[in-house]
Amino acid sequence: MTLVALNNMLRGAKEKKFAVGQFNINNLEFTQAIIEAAAEERSPVIFGVSEGALKYMGLEFTVALAKTAADNYAIPVALHLDHGSSFNVVLECIRAGFSSVMFDGSHHPLAENIALTKKIVEVAHIMGVSVEGELGTIGGTEDDLSVTEEDAAFAKPEEAVRFWEETRVDALALAVGTAHGVYKGEPRIRFDIIAEVAGKIEAPIVLHGGSGVPDESIRKAISHGVGKVNVNTENQIASTETIRKILAAKPDLIDPRKYLGPGRDAIKDVVKTKIRLFGSHNQA
Ligand code: 13P
Numbered sequence: 001m002t003l004v005a006l007n008n009m010l011r012g013a014k015e016k017k018f019a020v021g022q023f024n025i026n027n028l029e030f031t032q033a034i035i036e037a038a039a040e041e042r043s044p045v046i047f048g049v050s051e052g053a054l055k056y057m058g059l060e061f062t063v064a065l066a067k068t069a070a071d072n073y074a075i076p077v078a079l080h081l082d083h084g085s086s087f088n089v090v091l092e093c094i095r096a097g098f099s100s101v102m103f104d105g106s107h108h109p110l111a112e113n114i115a116l117t118k119k120i121v122e123v124a125h126i127m128g129v130s131v132e133g134e135l136g137t138i139g140g141t142e143d144d145l146s147v148t149e150e151d152a153a154f155a156k157p158e159e160a161v162r163f164w165e166e167t168r169v170d171a172l173a174l175a176v177g178t179a180h181g182v183y184k185g186e187p188r189i190r191f192d193i194i195a196e197v198a199g200k201i202e203a204p205i206v207l208h209g210g211s212g213v214p215d216e217s218i219r220k221a222i223s224h225g226v227g228k229v230n231v232n233t234e235n236q237i238a239s240t241e242t243i244r245k246i247l248a249a250k251p252d253l254i255d256p257r258k259y260l261g262p263g264r265d266a267i268k269d270v271v272k273t274k275i276r277l278f279g280s281h282n283q284a
Contacts, residue, residue, distance in 0.1 A: 003067060004076045006100035006130035006228075007170040009044045013227035014204045018279030021210075022046040022080060023271055024232035026053050028065060029239070029260050033267035035069040035077065041272055041281040044076040046100070048230060050083060052143030054093075063097040075284040080132070082230070083145060090120050094129050102132040102173070110135075110159055117167045132228075133167055135160050136175025138208050142232070145180070152179065157196040164201040171206050171228055172197070176221075178209035181233055189217050191224050198225020206230065211237075215277055222278065231274055238270045239263035 009020055023034045025047045038045035047066050054062060063079065070077035080100040084090045090101045103120045105113035117133045124131045136155030139147045155174040164172055174197060177189040187209070198205055204227020210218065211233035218229065243263045247253060275281050 001070055001074060001076060003070045003079050003097070003099040005128055006046065006078050006080060006132065009046070009076050009078055010171060010204050010227050014198070014225055017223055018283060019222045019227050019229045020044050020046055020280050021271070021274050021278050022048040022082070022228055022230040023235060024048040024050060024053060024082060024230070025062070025065065027057065029264040030235065030267060031065045031069055033264045034271050035073055037268045037271035038275065039073040039075050041275045042075065042284045043275045043280040043282070044284050046078045046080050046228065048080050048082040048232065050143050051085060051089060059092065059096050067097065083142065087116070087120060091123070094124060094127050098129065100130040100132070102134065104134045106134040106137055106175070110163070114163055114166045117163075117169060121167050121169060130170040132171040132173055132206055133163060133169040134173040135163050138173070138175045138179060140179030140181040140209055142180035154190055155193060155197070157193055160197040161200045164203055170203055172201065172203050173206040173208055176207070178207055178213055180209045181211075183212045187213055187217070189213070189221060191220055194221055194226060195224040204228055210274070218277055229274075229278055234270050235267045238266040242266040
C-alpha cells in the first residue's frame, strides 16, 4: 500500500477501543522489524520519526525506507513526524512525503499553541496529511528534548477541549503522567483526564512514553479513549541489549549482519507484543 494519513488509520480505533502503535524508526533494522511485526499481526502501524532520527538518517533516506516498507506489505502504514518543533520542519516533511505530522507547541502559551497548530492543520489538511497536537508538558528525555519531573505538567481538560475545537487536530497528545525514556518508579496515569477529554472531542488521544508502562495501565488508557500509543525506548533497549550480549560473547565478530540481525529480531518481538496489547492485531 502507499503511505496513509493518520486520520484514516485511527478512524474507528476509539469506538472499537483499540490503539495503533507508533514505533519510532532509527535505521533500516528498526524499519524492517516494525513492518514485519505489523504485517504478521495484520495491524496498521505508524513509523514515528523524531527530528534527531531525521538528522541521523536524512530526510530522503527516511521517506524512501518508509515508502518501500509500505509498498511491500498489504497493511496501512503512516509516516509520522514525532514532536515537530517548527512550521518549517513540518512543511519540509510534508513536502518530502510524510503522511502525518506532529506539531509540538506545548511549550508555548495556550493561545499561541492553538494559533501555530491551527496554521499547520490548515496547510496539512489541504495536502491530505494528518496532524497531531500536544497539550501539557510530557516529562522525560527523547533525543535532545529533556523535561525534568518538576517541569512536567498535566494537560488541563478544559484547555484540551478548547484546543481541539479550535485546531481540529486529528489526534491529541496529552500529558497525563507518562514520560519519554526509562521510568524510575511506576508511572501514575491520570485516567480521569483521558476520560474527560475523550468524551468531549472526536479525535483519539495519544499516549506518549509508552515504554515501561504496565500492561494494565495501557489497557485502561485505551478503554478510556487513547487511540495511539508511542513506543521507542523498549525497542532501543531490546536491540542494544541483544547486540551487547553478542559482542561480549564474541569479541572477534566483525560482520555487522551477525549482530544487527538479532537486534532486529529483538525489536520485532517487542513490537508484536505491543500490537497485541494495544488490540490492533487483525485490524488492518
Ligand atoms: P518511549 O521512548 O518512552 O517509549 O516514548 C516514545 C514516544 O513517546 C515518542 O514520542
